[in-house]
Amino acid sequence: MKSTIPEAGVPITQSDRQEASLHGEILLRLRDYVVEGNIPEGARVPERQLCEMLGISRTPLREALKVLAAEGLIELQPNRGARVRQLGKRDLEELFDIMAGLESLAGRLACEAITDEEIATIERLHYEMYGHYLNSDMHGYFHVNQRIHESIVAAARNETLRAAYASFAGRIRRVRYSANFARKRQRWGEAMREHEAILDALRRRAGSELSDILFQHLRNKRTAAIEHLAAVGDDIAAAPADS
Amino acid sequence: MKSTIPEAGVPITQSDRQEASLHGEILLRLRDYVVEGNIPEGARVPERQLCEMLGISRTPLREALKVLAAEGLIELQPNRGARVRQLGKRDLEELFDIMAGLESLAGRLACEAITDEEIATIERLHYEMYGHYLNSDMHGYFHVNQRIHESIVAAARNETLRAAYASFAGRIRRVRYSANFARKRQRWGEAMREHEAILDALRRRAGSELSDILFQHLRNKRTAAIEHLAAVGDDIAAAPADS
DNA sequence: AGGGATCATTTTGCATTCATTTTTTGTCTT
DNA sequence: AAGACAAAAAATGAATGCAAAATGATCCCT
Structure with a gap:
């Protein structure tokens, strides 16, 4: 018996659908x-x-x-x-804004359904990330940071949102990773403080507030990334004109 | 060679965008x-x-x-x-929430870039919609309402967002339209007041505030739509149940 | 010798064909 | 008569073949 293909008429999840053919x-x-x-x-x-x-x-x-x-x-x-596809500056701005909007939405929805256990998990990740911050471990920080944001998206209990988030994340994956290394020490500290505010709003289930904080947090990330790529990125910033 | 089936269906319309293939x-x-x-x-x-x-x-x-x-x-x-694809109750909830999130984002972004002329256009649409409301013209109201929301999305100056919005809108198009006719007189009045608040926040370029109002507005729409479909929709609500 | 036109090669787009899988139908058994 | 098994029919998944377009190379003309 293979991977439990549902009976006829039952929708197959997008991830399962692909593997067969x-x-x-x-x-x-x-x-x-x-x-x-x-x-x-x-x-x-x-x-x-x-x-x-x-x-x-x-x-x-x-x-x-x-x-x-x-x-x-x-x-x-x-x-x-x-x-x-080559992403020009404008494309990146648009994609970062959309990521900000989706996470902002995820945070709002998460406040409606998140469990104490999930919050505890995110808290653990937060402190783990703080450790990477203190050690200036950029690589570790990046990955734990990703997991925190993914946890928030997961807590939103919206599979369609999760899929859309993953899709857009894939489009800017390389840029995000490379931009992360552009993070100045000062901006890094700001990001940590923002994450504390995120955690605080999440604990209080303050959906509207969390939505605002998350958007601003991602907006700041966007600014840092775009600036970085404008300075370093020749190959990426070269695209904005057509063809 | 019978390869060329002449005019078997409909002639090719090249009027559509760049899709030549x-x-x-x-x-x-x-x-x-x-x-x-x-x-x-x-x-x-x-x-x-x-x-x-x-x-x-x-x-x-x-x-x-x-x-x-x-x-x-x-x-x-x-x-x-x-x-x-058959949309179950849960699918609709998820999609409506995403539409709410995207419009919420669009409103926030629009406040950063919208021109006075665009606001004036939306104001005109608003009063036109108000006329349909007074005349209980459900059909006219629906379409002007759509144009208002599309105008806000357009004012966000984010082509990627516009495309994503259009895509998700397509997925729930039928349901949205049918759900619109479920609108009770009371809910209809509330929607009009919410639209006035939207317009007000837009005039003041209050991004964060507009974001909140739009999300709540769409959330209310969602509730009305889901209730309507739970009552009427047998074919649509039939999907989520286990077999 | 350089620029441009012409022809050969490569690549893409679509139709057709072949191989499995599913669905239907017909018959047989209980 | 109802259910089950089996074979036929149909539909899907993937490969191949063929025509048109694009790319590159050669040759001709100034």
Whole structure:
């Protein structure tokens, strides 16, 4: 008996749906492959090459490419193939704002349903993150920080929101990670204080307040990231013009 | 060679955006077709039938179906074809909350960039809507109401947000429309007052405040819609229950 | 020798074909 | 007559083939 495929008529969750068929498998692998940054931005990706790399024919590959294009990870130019999407400054601003909005929403919803246990878990993560902060462990801080935000999204009890959040997060994954290392010591301290405010509002289940704090917190992240990329990012900031 | 099936369905309309390719054309047409509610919820949609209806082969159709599935409009069950996605009560709650979050975000962003002219336009729409309210013109009210919310989203100056908003709106389009007619006179009056508060906050560019008001406004809409569908909707509410 | 046109090669888009899986139908057994 | 098993029919998933477009290379003309 395999992985408990529900009876007919019952919707299959998006994550389960993909694994069975080949195009779904390819979709998952290709998405990871792109999100992880294995293909340089704006690079042309010939179908044939991907096909032999994955050992499949073009049909399921093309289906996966269409989906990835719909998700905004790649661009499909008519008769000219697929390119990894290049994010210009404006694109990044828009995506960061959306992430801010989604987390802001997640925080508001989380206040309606979060359990004490979940809050305790987030508190533990918070202190763990504080430890990384004190040790100036950027890498550890980044990952625990991610887990905190993911925990808030999970506490919102909204699977559709979680999926949308994950999708948008994938689109700016590389940038987010690289931008994290741009964090100045001062901004880092501010972020820690903001996280304390987040935790405080969460404990009090102050939805509207938490929504505001989260948005502002992410907005500040956005500013830091954009500034960083404007200074360092030549490859990324080069995109804003068309083609 | 019988390859060219002439004028089997409908001629190609190039008026649609940049979608010159066949799969893109099919995607737009199929999406509209599903969103407009031409296929009953949960109904099986054989590829063959759609192919001859659209006058194309299965390849571009299947590509379009994959994208629609990624958008959440249809479901693809392995080896069992495509079905129009059925939204259970929980799905609707989640989607309404996301719409609330996105509009809340849009309002906040709009306050940063909206022009006096845009506000004036929204004011005109508001009074037009008020007229429909006084005349109990449900249909007119619904459409002007939509335009107001779309105007706020447009004023956010975030194309990615606009696209995401449109996508989620498509998923609950039918329900939204039908739920609108469930509006009790009392709730209708409340909605009008909320709209006045929205306009007021927008004039003052009070982003955080507008964000709160919009979320609450949409939350109230959600409650009304879910109650309505719980009472009337047998087909829609039938999905979540276990088999 | 340099710029541009023409032709060959590569790549993409779509149709068709082949292989499984599912669904239906028909028959047989209890 | 109802249920179960089996075979046929239909539908889906993936691969291949073919035409059109794009890319690159060669050749011609000034």
